Amino acid sequence: MTPRCRPRGWITADLLLTLSLALSACDAAAVNNPYAGRAVPTPVTVSGSRQYARVSAGFFHSCAVTAGGEGWCWGSNEYLQVGVASTPSRCEQVSCSRTPLRVAGSLMLVDIAAGVTSTCALTTVGRAYCWGGGYPGVGSQLGDSAIVSSATPVRVKTDSTFAQITVGGSHSCALTAGGTALCWGGNQFGQLGNGSVTSSATPIVVSGTLRFASISASSTTTCAVALSGIGYCWGSNRWGQMGVGDVPYNSLGLAEQRPREISGDLRWAQIAAGFEHTCGVTTSGTALCWGLNENAGQLGNGTSVSHRGVPGPVAGGRSYDGITAGAVATCAHTPGNELYCWGSNYFGGLGNGQTQALGVNQPVKNIGGSFRGGEAARHHSAGLGSSHGCAIKTDGSVSCWGDAFYGQTGDR
Template sequence: MPDGLTLNDDGTLSGTPTADGTATFQVMARYKSKSGQQTYQVVSLSLRVTLLAMPLPDAVAGTAYSGFDFRPQVSVAGDDAYDDTLVEFSASNLPDGMSLTNGVLSGTPKTKNAPDGSSFQVIASYRGAKGQQTYTILVNGQPLDVVKISSGFAHTCAVTPSGGAKCWGTNTMGQLGNGSTTQSNVPVDVFDLTSGVASISSGAYHTCATSTSGGAKCWGYNKNGQLGNNSTTSSLVPVNVSGLSSGVASISAGYYHTCVRTTSGGAKCWGSNGNGQVGNNAVADAKTPAAVSGLSSGVASIAAGSSHTCAITTSGGAMCWGGNGYGQLGNNSATDSKVPVDVAGLTAGAEGIATGFGHTCASTTSGGAKCWGWNAFGQLGNNGTTDSKVPANVSGLAAGVASITTGYGHSCVVTSAGGLQCWGTNTEGQLGNGGTAQSTVPVIVTGLTGGVASISAGYYHTCALTSTSAAKCWGSNTNGQLGNNSTTRSTVPVDALSN
């Protein structure tokens, strides 16, 4: 007889088996002077309760969780008449604000958790038997609302609707401006800039912003004087740019230099100047703003790149200066220039301009896109990989372009319909089309065929601002530059999250 079972005098077999297994036993029945015997087998199976392991949908802090039902994840062995209504659930270490009721995980998590989520235990009980499983849930922050966005080497910064400055990503040089050098995978406030910010620009390892009163501040790496405060000491918090407490219309942070357009239409630059990118007819670094030769007025916009700078004049002309090893000045030459030179074929009709590592792109008043310079990855968008010293038309974009941006080896445009297209290198998914293959012609960014207000390409990542003030980023995320509480790259746009 199996341990735990008893054959009662009335002929019933009862009890609780103490172990699994098959037991053979004999039963003898007597009636008056006669008896009969039979051999039986009984298979004893103890109840086993199992909870299946599986990933859970992400949650968002401050938002009701849609609910995850653990009941279908329970399996019971040893009961042919299993009744799932008898299963009871309990949990431990749930995120604050969440609960498990009748097997359903729900509630509103109060705060975001670690980048890799937090673990909790669920226990399912059925007729005295229990099963346990550990699950992990990621609680993200709320999507970040912004009105301006700028991508740097491996960090990103934005201006909020209330005029505050927030940054995220790598912080080795203090480029996040929050007084530390600790990387952040979600946006953090820039010290003392929680209001009054008009615009922001992310460089390689420094960041600059303009105030609503027309002042300029910079922070981060300062070896070449790119902070403009007459120093070469880096700063973990914003410092005032010398002589620019007012009168600044826009600012552009390049690799190791910075430029502004003044409210009077002049151009000033400072920082690294080894290739003449400051534009003051010199090659010595400038620790304070220097006037760009010949551009004391008439400047409509300015863009600082890696070792060159470009501007659009109020008459629609494009001018560039600085490094020209790839032909990025667009003047049909490969010779550096310490002063502005005209871009061939764009002395009029240029509307916007963007400077990358070794290439430049412009949008025209007719809605076209043109690029020139380095083209190893197809970043000129002309269906080739040959460098060009003069502007080349971007394939398929003769019209309908609203704005343009350039990264290290890729370029992107916002169309007049509010869509996004990118081209060039795509090793980290920076084109946003769900893949990693480079493209020498524009491809559509997944999920952003409309509703895009602006675009900013970083070194290996890209960010966009939607018409609903959402910040979306994609590409490399090694340093948290996508701002989605993760360090995993994304080949499609993801929301940057509030802190």
């Protein structure tokens, strides 16, 4: 299997540019990095002296929830994803903020999830709110039935209360306290999991009787861990990112509209869906990845294989207790409160103090210090975007690294 370039479907020109650069524009000989000036390869502390409980990295923005329940976002606001009523400053012709802005309203939050063009959050009573979605044709991802974008939080239209939430490309999903999964938004690949490819402007229940402990949405795929520890995925399987068996690359997009069990008879502590790859940590602490690899090396297995359709071990043999996946990179947390990352490092997105035109196909240590772990490592204590990442340190501050073109590192 050899690397190749391919179209990105619904991805905008701006997103395509960043992904293409992160993949070295499919040119393995490109050893110079003319974009290094926009990179922050060594983790920096986000501005302000707040203590944070949750953090999430979207494609070009980042968001976090303080220990007191306040929501804060920073970075690009091109799609209204920062959640403020007034227009922030501008970064390179795009509305943005290089420092955290308080999300509009007086909502008390317990969780937050940043996606490509939208952000969603949960309140202390389990209500879901979303904002953003300013890209034409994907406004339905807010779940409020209006199918329009919003610069400030709007209530997701459902009577359900939730314990977890995740945001992908044009869809979002959430879990009730009992483990029922509901999804809303775009559904062109079956990523809502209800047996159809019809989009929904309000939450719909994922097919079947499965109950889940955690859930993760990518651009067009959704994966979740059942209460039994078995992993399931649904949606796009173009590069084998569902992990249900080796598949040839399919430019039209292989897809599953209902949950399918991940191969390997494994029991998972967490699964994290990236752009077109997926990684997970088993209950025994082993990290495995599957899906797209190409030049970026986001599977972390030390090879240049283009893709794989079943879980394979990450190189290095370390034990991990949490994992997060971005567009073309992955980071995992060790019981010793260290982060190890692999994949694209074009903009310093691995946090190891370097920028590299070629992907790093095995774990390297993030040099940001000591990061919060344990149960927190599996619930938005770290996140990766298109080419940047953020994580909560053991002292409660947030550090970010990587591409800072739109202020997504929040330190300026």
